[in-house]
Amino acid sequence: MRAARCEVYGGPADIVVRDIEAPEAGPGTVLVDVAAAAVNFPDLLFIADRYQVSVPLPFTPGSEFAGRVAALGEGVEGFEIGDRVHGSVTTGAMAEQVVAPAASVSRVPEGLTMAEAASFRVSYLTAYHSLVTAGELEPDQWVVVLGAAGGVGAACVDLAVRLGAQVIAVASSPERLEVCRGLGARAGIDYSREDLKQRIKEITGEGAHLVVDPVGDRWSEPALRATRWGGRFVTIGFAGGIPSIPLNLVLLKNITVRGVELRTWTQRLPEETARAREHLAELVAQGMRPYVSEVHPLEKVGDALQRVADRVHTGKIVVRMSEEDER
Structure with missing residues (x-):
């Protein structure tokens, strides 16, 4: 599969796109075919090795994604293959596939596009x-x-x-x-x-x-x-x-x-987080949508990260894995 890769700590210009081995779902996890991944400021800290925790090289940046369930690990219930989901991981979202803990994945609220869903959760x-x-x-x-x-x-x-x-x-x-x-x-x-x-x-x-x-x-x-x-x-x-x-x-x-x-907060306050997600889903049903200002192909992931680094963007910037399955 194709994935953005951080092979040396640095800036957006140092991120490359590689073909790497596809991941597999393990116990308690969900394998997702990623349609879109949002860019967040902590992504820049991870690739510069300036975040509170360091991620060993090489790694795939990106924490926020949306796509469809490709496989379920042992013990996972509540999802089916093909479900539209969005979720978050520490790193790994800017790739054609990502494995995430089932607890970090939820169904996309009805009405959101994949780009909007990738921009919504975090x-x-x-x-x-x-x-x-x-x-x-x-x-x-x-x-x-x-x-x-x-x-x-x-x-x-x-x-x-x-x-x-x-x-x-x-x-x-x-x-x-x-x-x-x-x-x-x-x-x-x-x-x-x-x-x-x-x-x-x-x-x-x-x-x-x-x-x-x-x-x-x-x-x-x-x-x-x-x-x-x-x-x-x-x-x-x-x-x-x-x-x-x-x-x-x-x-x-x-x-x-x-x-x-x-x-x-999501780890230590699960009940409050569950209530937050329920209320947010209600607001989405009433028409609330995240503001997505730019969508970049995976090949231009460095440009997407640089836009956030320069703080010249508005709303959310999204990296699209392919033009298929936009919705």
Whole structure:
């Protein structure tokens, strides 16, 4: 089978496409014929050997996929050959076939294309846990989403709007903010040109009830300073770099700071994750769809990864294994 391969730690330009031996389903796992795999920021950390855990060389990058069940390992129930499924793995998704634990695979919600299904599971589960499980979001509250035009950011904007929140999208250009307005954001802040703390205060009056931050770097502190007394700040990644936060701000404003790392959350909070998936499936039935901005063939996987590395994309970027079975 064909697969993207990381043979040396580095960047997107170092990823190659090889013919490698196809995997086989083992006990408790599902073999999936992959139709599409989404690109996520942690993929870049894995190939640079900068993630919290190191993956030995060589390996196939990619964590999020959609396709059809090709084989079932011993003990797996609830799936049939040919079922449309999506799932997540630590690495291995950017290939024509992937083996995943059965617990990490679920049926594609009705109405999603394969590209949308590949873009849905990680981003929207992260968004749900950030907004609801950790963020305790209530209708009409002010939610600030940093990096709002990116894959997880756009999911946060979309979901928060559907849950009745008043969303302030924060992004780096008018064009990216326009994407967020299309998702229902009430207001937008261009942090490349505007004072982030001042603008949040101007829009909300007392400050944000909830901040969701997948960016970090120098924007975390002004967003925290613009959180109202008793508000919540949820960190979900550091696409811009790891920030330093003065804890006196947390003390003086009684702010709750939480972190959401999806891999460990799904392992340690199975009941909350099951509820999240049920609620998300209901919203998909009502018309919710992930925003997929670009689809690249497997041969151009390096370009797809580079787009995410350059942070010039909006929504989700997907790598397509073939033109067949688009739906």
